[in-house]
Amino acid sequence: MDIKDIIKPENLVYDKSKLQIDTIMHYCPGCTHGVVHKILAEVIDEMGIQERTIGVSPVGCAVFAYNYIDIDWQQAAHGRAPAVATGIARTNPDKIVFTYQGDGDLASIGAAEILHACNRGENMVVIFINNAIYGMTGGQMAPTTLLGQRTSTSPGGRNVELNGHPLKITEMIAMLPGVHYVTRQSAHTASTVRKCKKAIRKAFENVMAKKGTSFIEVVSTCNSGWKMTPVGANTWMEENMFPVYVPGELKDNDKQVPSEKN
Amino acid sequence: MGELRLMKGNEVLAEAAIRCGCDGYFGYPITPQSEVMETLMELQPWETTGMVVLQAESEVASINMVYGAAATGKKVMTSSSSPGVSLMMEGISYIAGAELPCLVVNVQRGGPGLGTIQPSQADYNQAVKGGGHGDYRLITLAPASVQEMHDFVDLAFNLAFKYRNPAMILTDGALGQMMEKVELADFKPRWTREEIQEISGSWATTGKTASRERNVVTSLEMDPGKMEQNNLRFQEKFKAIQENEVRYETFMCEDAEYVLVAFGTSSRICQKAIELGRAKGIKVGLLRPITLWPFPSEVIASMTCRVKGFLSVEMSAGQMVDDVKLAVFNSGCTVPVEYFGRMGGILPSPNEVIEALESKLINR
Amino acid sequence: MTEELIIAGFGGQGVLSMGKILAYSGIMENKEVTWFPSYGPEMRGGTANVTVIVSDSRISSPVLHEYDTAIILNQQSMDKFESKVKPGGILIYDPNGIVHPPTRTDINIYKVEGTVTAVEMGNPKVFNMIIVGGYLKVRPIVSLDNVEKGLEKSLPARYHNLIPLNLEAIKTGQDIVEKVN
Numbered sequence: 058m059d060i061k062d063i064i065k066p067e068n069l070v071y072d073k074s075k076l077q078i079d080t081i082m083h084y085c086p087g088c089t090h091g092v093v094h095k096i097l098a099e100v101i102d103e104m105g106i107q108e109r110t111i112g113v114s115p116v117g118c119a120v121f122a123y124n125y126i127d128i129d130w131q132q133a134a135h136g137r138a139p140a141v142a143t144g145i146a147r148t149n150p151d152k153i154v155f156t157y158q159g160d161g162d163l164a165s166i167g168a169a170e171i172l173h174a175c176n177r178g179e180n181m182v183v184i185f186i187n188n189a190i191y192g193m194t195g196g197q198m199a200p201t202t203l204l205g206q207r208t209s210t211s212p213g214g215r216n217v218e219l220n221g222h223p224l225k226i227t228e229m230i231a232m233l234p235g236v237h238y239v240t241r242q243s244a245h246t247a248s249t250v251r252k253c254k255k256a257i258r259k260a261f262e263n264v265m266a267k268k269g270t271s272f273i274e275v276v277s278t279c280n281s282g283w284k285m286t287p288v289g290a291n292t293w294m295e296e297n298m299f300p301v302y303v304p305g306e307l308k309d310n311d312k313q314v315p316s317e318k319n
Numbered sequence: 320m321g322e323l324r325l326m327k328g329n330e331v332l333a334e335a336a337i338r339c340g341c342d343g344y345f346g347y348p349i350t351p352q353s354e355v356m357e358t359l360m361e362l363q364p365w366e367t368t369g370m371v372v373l374q375a376e377s378e379v380a381s382i383n384m385v386y387g388a389a390a391t392g393k394k395v396m397t398s399s400s401s402p403g404v405s406l407m408m409e410g411i412s413y414i415a416g417a418e419l420p421c422l423v424v425n426v427q428r429g430g431p432g433l434g435t436i437q438p439s440q441a442d443y444n445q446a447v448k449g450g451g452h453g454d455y456r457l458i459t460l461a462p463a464s465v466q467e468m469h470d471f472v473d474l475a476f477n478l479a480f481k482y483r484n485p486a487m488i489l490t491d492g493a494l495g496q497m498m499e500k501v502e503l504a505d506f507k508p509r510w511t512r513e514e515i516q517e518i519s520g521s522w523a524t525t526g527k528t529a530s531r532e533r534n535v536v537t538s539l540e541m542d543p544g545k546m547e548q549n550n551l552r553f554q555e556k557f558k559a560i561q562e563n564e565v566r567y568e569t570f571m572c573e574d575a576e577y578v579l580v581a582f583g584t585s586s587r588i589c590q591k592a593i594e595l596g597r598a599k600g601i602k603v604g605l606l607r608p609i610t611l612w613p614f615p616s617e618v619i620a621s622m623t624c625r626v627k628g629f630l631s632v633e634m635s636a637g638q639m640v641d642d643v644k645l646a647v648f649n650s651g652c653t654v655p656v657e658y659f660g661r662m663g664g665i666l667p668s669p670n671e672v673i674e675a676l677e678s679k680l681i682n683r
Numbered sequence: 684m685t686e687e688l689i690i691a692g693f694g695g696q697g698v699l700s701m702g703k704i705l706a707y708s709g710i711m712e713n714k715e716v717t718w719f720p721s722y723g724p725e726m727r728g729g730t731a732n733v734t735v736i737v738s739d740s741r742i743s744s745p746v747l748h749e750y751d752t753a754i755i756l757n758q759q760s761m762d763k764f765e766s767k768v769k770p771g772g773i774l775i776y777d778p779n780g781i782v783h784p785p786t787r788t789d790i791n792i793y794k795v796e797g798t799v800t801a802v803e804m805g806n807p808k809v810f811n812m813i814i815v816g817g818y819l820k821v822r823p824i825v826s827l828d829n830v831e832k833g834l835e836k837s838l839p840a841r842y843h844n845l846i847p848l849n850l851e852a853i854k855t856g857q858d859i860v861e862k863v864n
Binding site for chain 2: 703715719720742743745746
């Protein structure tokens, strides 16, 4: 059988979204960013909102997110994406705005910006990639680094006396009345990718319906920063990250009767 | 003739923003400029022109809100006072690097640090030399009256959009707090979607359509060769601004032997000093830079060979005096350039200025 | 004509609003005006002062080291500003609370019993308008008609019913001002 006999429309089982740009990925093999980028491109494409969507990329590995998804993008200073998105959303209420941020960006240097944007209930989607480490700068400790986890700035393992506890910022966000939807997902198996996509789609639908902030944490791997194989990193995430950052829904105002809404 | 009112400088900034078709204001309270946001909240322009007004959680956030909105082609601004403007420097550098138009107002107070809430001009270097990182310039306007506080809002936006560069109104607590008669401009409508498309559609994040490539607003460029090209392009732009946008005013300079150089509040004090000096028979005039960057170096150079000296009068320890010296140095003639000023929120008085002129230049 | 005036007293005495009414009255006469306050913590109960300049021509410095006229409403302000009146200038004060009356002989000194008279009028709040009246008698820089217009401009509409009372206080002040030296 020749390859031309195989490449036929009737044999097509998977096609990438037309919003995914053919840029060579700068992410490491095994990194979660690529999967979440793919999901985002698919959701925006399937919802037909390319012309209305503006993405805000962070500082961190995902700084170049704008090279992969064919929409208008702004690149924000470290941690400031929620403020940038606020400026866009407030002056362009017809637009659908999302930020895409890592744990160092969102939970450390940008803790104030994310808390206040969420507290105001800015009409935007927040994608929070939590891999418990600074990937781009070479594997330093993040606010979400686990106790005992070795990084280049916690070589003996994260220590409470020295570094404090891992910051469960998603739980903090879920407490804020302005936030409509908070969920914690992963994207390391076929089924979690499907669930994650469903959550991201729901978040974008919430923003289209002007329901306020929808916040999605994706518990992620950084196999190169963790110095593991991709498969080993997935196992380590399940065994060590999930007990601290428990996947599941933290808040959904759609499911509450109005009187229970906070 | 427009409507006449007695207004504070801070209040008029708000009124002028609404009237010139501003799309949004993002700010954080700080004395002595809190009346800007207070006035906007009182006037509720979102009910009339549709202008957005938002109190941010910090100056760091407000300048980044400006970044976000400016990148969509909207006419947006923030205001603060010295310590708050220091916090904005990161964002201003990004805005300059991403070539976005916007307006930042600095109603200066005395520093360094938390300093005082009284008026100062000690952020001159921060404004005109670039207080953030990297090679960038702010188009910097220095109003000297409440009327100019009004007029320069529209002017700053025009210049910012003309050159796709942030503009700053560098004023101080005295001009912010004082009231003068002001003639208000008529209301200009905010730009429509179509107008934004025409003015900024080639770069703004207005939503990617099938008819164009995606617009990406960023200051990042990993390839140093390309980053150098970006910088060379910025420098070309700055050169064009220097060639085309210098603004200044002279007062009694025709026969002047001595020229005071002062901007903003200190230029007003100098006008009084000149009345006192002229009464004593001293031939003294004033050069008032209106644009602090681009600085009116050439007009200073053109005076150098016919005057006996310059006195830079500042509400700082002597910052602009360096630019005056540079202008004199480049003129080919040699005359003394001296500085007089007060710091920490103290305003120089007119008689002090004349005493300084006498001791530092006339009787030296 | 240029009048360079400082009004100084306690916060709460209506120092800033006196200045504002005079400045607005000046605008009604097509004059140039500048109103420059002290601001900051001193606004809250401490001393407050405002420099008002009314002129036929463009006003230069909003900040002055000497004044044509000083209106002094407490002792701290007397201590600070008596010496800053130009020779031949005017000092107007309310004797209430003044322990050390002015002593200069090269200026014209007037007093207005504003505090006492306001209490007699049954409305301590018109104190500052009585002082304004005394000032305008000595220095008629603006006409009463324009003061009325200035009041309309500077007072919120909900206080416009108080304008007649304010005008009456101004007239009272004009009657009771007396030269001291």
